[in-house]
Amino acid sequence: MSRIPEDVNKLTESTYKNVMEQFNPGLRNLVNLGKSYEKAVMAMTFAGKVYFDAVSKIGENAAVSPVSRELGVVLMEISEVHKKAQLELEETFKRFHRELITELERKTDMDIKYMNATFKRYQSEHKLKQDFLDKSQADLKKLRRKSQGKHSSKYEIKENECVETISSRQTDMQRFIAEGCKEALLEEKRRFCFLVEKHCAFTYQLTAFHDKAKEMLTVTLPSWQDKCTDASRVPDTVITMIEGLQTPMSVIPEYSPTLEHSDRTNSGSIVPPPAPSLKAHTSPLASMFSQDLITATKYISLDGNGLSRSESVSSGMDMAKKTRVQTIFPHTAGNNETLLGFEDGDIITLLIQEERDGWLYGELEHTGQ
Missing domain, CATH: 2.30.30.40 (SH3 Domains)
Known part of the structure; x- marks a missing residue:
């Protein structure tokens, strides 16, 4: 038997082993890291909510000032928009957990059993076919030893039958190895496609979040910046009040x-x-x-x-x-x-x-x- 089918068989086995020993454990690690990622984001959004609640509180205090009222309102608006963005991020990571982490976890548990069974079945069938082929080759060698020095047509017929059997079994073995290798490579590719597809979907969701957050944060940003461009500007109402206080007043005592x-x-x-x-x-x-x-x-x-x-x-x-x-x-x-x-x-x-x-x-x- 040529070495080419044997090399293909080695590729098939290494592909199955790569999925079972590298890919699936890697998925398990991704699941654990993904859960940690999700917890970190949720902790960040909670801390962000607390932070912007404090910003809003400062804005409420500034809103009662005659000169800083507008800036207080801006601080409260900034706080509200950021908290909405945080909520959108939380929703994005809820989908991340539901559509990616949970699916990876389920897929990994199922795939470990499936790949182990598939690889064992391939090895068993390959061994069985190899045993039949080896037996046919051994029979041919044995027959040729018996027929040495003899020219009986009986041995020729049996030898031809053995050669045909060996040829048929070699063809069957080559076909089995080729199909097995193709199936193993496709199994591997399907798993990587699954992983890429899930992360592409998450990327689209994350992109949608960033686009929405950008729109929320930038739509009123110019008006917020306008309120703080000149820290020395005093509202007209305050100027009027101050000018009224600066006007001299004559003191006229009243009689009781x-x-x-x-x-x-x-x-x-x-x-x-x-x-x-x-x-x-x-x-x-x-x-x-x-x-x-x-x-x-x-x-x-x-x-x-x-x-x-x-x-x-x-x-x-x-x-x-x-x-x-x-x-x-x-x-x-x-x-x-x-x-x-x-x-x-x-x-x-x-x-x-x-x-x-x-x-x-x-x-x-x-x-x-």
């Missing part, structure tokens, strides 16, 4: 009903000292006499009968309750006659109960100023 009563009962007409005509600002006295500080300091509310009458403006308050406060730090009026100087612990009688344009009006008890 008790002061009007005082005007009617006293011959002199005394009005509270005018506030400075400068731009309105918060006086340190106003801060000291703010509601919070009044609560923290010691003050006493008495009726008019509990205080000695004075020729000052405070005499008009004897019909109403007056508030006395004790100072908690000294203040020097300097040359400004509209301000009241006092020492720490002095008692001041308030002429009005609430601030007016950031100022309080009162009378220093021990000097009558």
Whole structure:
């Protein structure tokens, strides 16, 4: 028998062994790695969701700012779009698990049994045919030894029959080896085609995800970028508000009903000292006499009968309750006659109960100023 059929047979056996010893174990490894890949992606999308939830939270805080409201809205929109993209990625990998990993796992389990049975059947049939061929060749050799030196036609007929049998069995063996090799190679190719086909399908799905994610992320990207191109720009509404605060305001003290009563009962007409005509600002006295500080300091509310009458403006308050406060730090009026100087612990009688344009009006008890 020529060596060509034997070489083909070796190729057939090596092909079966390659599928069983290399390809199928490789598929098992792919299944395990694919599951790890899927878990890693799911962990990434979960971390991404947590991250963009935090981005959205920051956006919510910025949305209440008059100057950063638009940027806060942009942050919330960016967060929402990214989370949608993460959900699309999760759906893509659910298909990856369902259509690729699960199929590979099922295919591998079935194929191991199938390839083992197919290879054993090929080896058994090959051995059986080889045994028949070897027996026919042995019979021919035996017959020729018997017929040596003899010219009987009987041996010639038997020898021809053996040669025909050997030839037939050799042809059958060659055909079997050729068909077996072709089948083995096709079995191998079908498995690689299956693997390529599944990954092509996954590639299409991944491409579709990237296209969709790109569309979602880029459709509003220019408008997002426009909102942050100039960090020094202030919205018109805020500018209007600031300009309104910068406009000088004249402070006109209002008279209380008790002061009007005082005007009617006293011959002199005394009005509270005018506030400075400068731009309105918060006086340190106003801060000291703010509601919070009044609560923290010691003050006493008495009726008019509990205080000695004075020729000052405070005499008009004897019909109403007056508030006395004790100072908690000294203040020097300097040359400004509209301000009241006092020492720490002095008692001041308030002429009005609430601030007016950031100022309080009162009378220093021990000097009558």
